Ligand SMILES: [Fe+2]
């Protein structure tokens with residue numbers, strides 16, 4: 210889609226012609242300009258006005274958009290498509306949840322009058338997560354156009370709910386501690402864990418359209434994790450001792466939370482000795498991992514990447530890990546709702 214600014218955008222501040230026409234139509238038969246009735250994630254793709262679409266697409270179409278029309282349904286049995294579409298639909302909801310979380314973080318850092326170089330990257334993160342939500346929702350619907358009807362629970366789009374309380378207001382130290390905690394969990398832990406998951410998904414995926422989508426998301430998650438570690442390193446020296454202790458406690462809880470949602474009920478002992486290298490199988494794969502892959506990636510990323518980086522910040526990951534709340538040992542075949550951003 211063109212990134213040109215059309216005459217509509219240069220017009221005086223007023224609704225564009227299509228918006229006025231929609232308003233006029235709504236006067237006769239009252240309805241909102243966008244479809245707000247669907248409870249499933251195709252609602253993310255509801256059209257607004259051509260002007261809003263152009264403004265939005267200028268932000269998100271930085272890479273060549275995957276050719277969704279090239280997806281070949283005939284290559285895959287319906288069961289496989291339906292199962293993969295559910296994964297993609299849940300990813301879309303998680304990605305939209307990241308928009309919700311990063312916008313709250315942006316607001317809190319702005320209230321704390323954080324410098325532009327730390328605040329500004331969040332604009333990029335926000336548009337990335339919007340892109341990811343659209344990519345995943347489109348992929349889900351392309352793979353299984355009947356998904357929202359056939360699997361309404363798997364395609365459900367509940368209101369986003371952050372896994373932490375709302376940001377405090379007024380108290381500068383309290384806001385900084387809250388913001389550092391969100392960065393620790395959403396960016397440092399969440400994005401660092403999601404990066405190798407996307408690396409693995411690219412390895413196992415056998416479909417060119419799904420692979421193009423995975424590659425676009427993977428590239429951004431590298432940057433999101435990098436933002437998190439530098440943002441936390443920047444905020445950490447400004448935290449009071451009580452704030453640092455609060456972050457250590459959040460780390461303890463978050464490690465248990467991520468283990469519960471990402472390791473699919475597996476323990477380190479259960480995966481000990483299993484093959485660490487993830488390879489492409491013979492069977493077609495539309496961008497899904499097996500449960501034990503999630504567990505292997507979780508435990509190896511915690512050990513190899515998270516522990517050293519957390520120690521470099523000044524946190525004590527070994528103490529947090531030893532005292533983490535123990536995950537429910539319910540073996541599942543796929544991760545539960547992700548604790549946080551992706
Ligand atoms: Fe994302």
Ligand SMILES: [Fe+2]
Pocket residue numbers: 307338400429430433550551
């Ligand atoms: Fe992300």
